[in-house]
Amino acid sequence: MPSLGADMEAGTLVEWRIDKGSRVKRGDVVALVDTEKGVIDIESFEDGVVESLSVKPGVRVPVGTTLALFEGEPVAHAAALPPARAGAPVAIPTMPPAAAPSVERARRISPAARARAASLGVDVAAIHGTGPQGVVTLADVEATVAAAGAKPAAPAAAGRAGIRNAIAASMGRSKREIPHYYLQLALDFQAAASWLEEFNRVRPVPERLLPAVLLIKATARAAAEKDGFSGFYGAGGFARSQAVHVGVAIALRGGGLVAPAILDADRKPLPTIMHELQDLVARVRSGHMRSSEIGTATLTITSLGDEGVDLLLPIIYPPQVAIVGFGSVLERPWAVDGRVEVRPVLNLTLAADHRVTDGRLGAQFLARIRDWLMKPAEL
């Protein structure tokens, strides 16, 4: 059972996508696992042939439990820990199958529908999905309940308890352990906005970019240039990650958020980042995140650009050491050559870990992000 985030202790195997004798390549989805963040597609971290499956669907096991064995490799895990966490303990005994909760069939289900089903005690496997590709929607859950003549027994909010607990555990740990410092920098977003407007004007709707893509790329490039913001803080102190995997905080409808990663964001063209972001948001909200996206982010960005706030003071996701916040782009008075003009102003904020960097380095990091946003054509 791979660790899908620092706060994860256990996961429930929902479904195997492989069988004994299956030939598996690195990156193949081998299993679906249910966590507090929803159902995650578990990808293999190595090539091999499956010798045996060690855990049955429906069984909840601790992180580190062997899920499956590959032929000729007695200690190999079909879903091994990602390299970044290779030092984590792996030899935790499997819980007895007798402890298995009711098996939840692997179904594509929206997070809202999953939460509703859980709060109403409805078996998801028994629901007929009417959404695209058979996705079980909120309406399907309620239709099932209505057809059964059952009354909703608990408030829907109860279904959010899992993800709320996961956020609380992670943020609580962050506030206890990480000595945060905060910086803020306001920038004139005119250059980026104009460049984006022109880029989008000459392209059909599906090929256009959202401003978030510029923020992701600018942050990733700055993190690749400045040491101390991309990596993990563990028992041995700070380990810099040369690869910059940018976690993007994505809100779930109805509450809660997750921050899966866009891998190697500093080296991807803007349209690729847009495409991946689009795909990520869709999968987060339909419950199909991949293990390689969870727990792999080396720093995170969070944007409340749609909500009209000037700025936000974010909290670092452990074991990361920095998080960059973006407020809304708002028209504000701005001094230009000794005159006051109205400009679209964007506030960047940084929360970073004092065990790793100081305000001076942090200021340089924020300034690098600003510099990239001032010359968007070079992103």
Next chain:
Amino acid sequence: MTAPSAADPQSLEARILALLVEVAPDVDPAGVRPERDFRDQFDFDSMDLFNFATAIHGAFGIDIPERDYRQLASLAKCTAYLGTKLGPSTPGISAAGKSS
């Protein structure tokens, strides 16, 4: 079956609702309040609106300039906008143009 006319407000609305559910599978089409912005009703963000615009572009084959996105913000606005864009005599577009 003949394709419904895009000028028929009811069938237009039904097609918009189908696209809405495609973009946000957890939205209950029966519960949509036409005058209320999707953002207030369903927590729509800029990515949802972008996906919705992309779906409309794909299904109706029309260009939607970025500055017009705000006219897609609610079911009523969207129906009115598409009604104008498609014109009274435009025949319905076949479901083959559907985008995901």
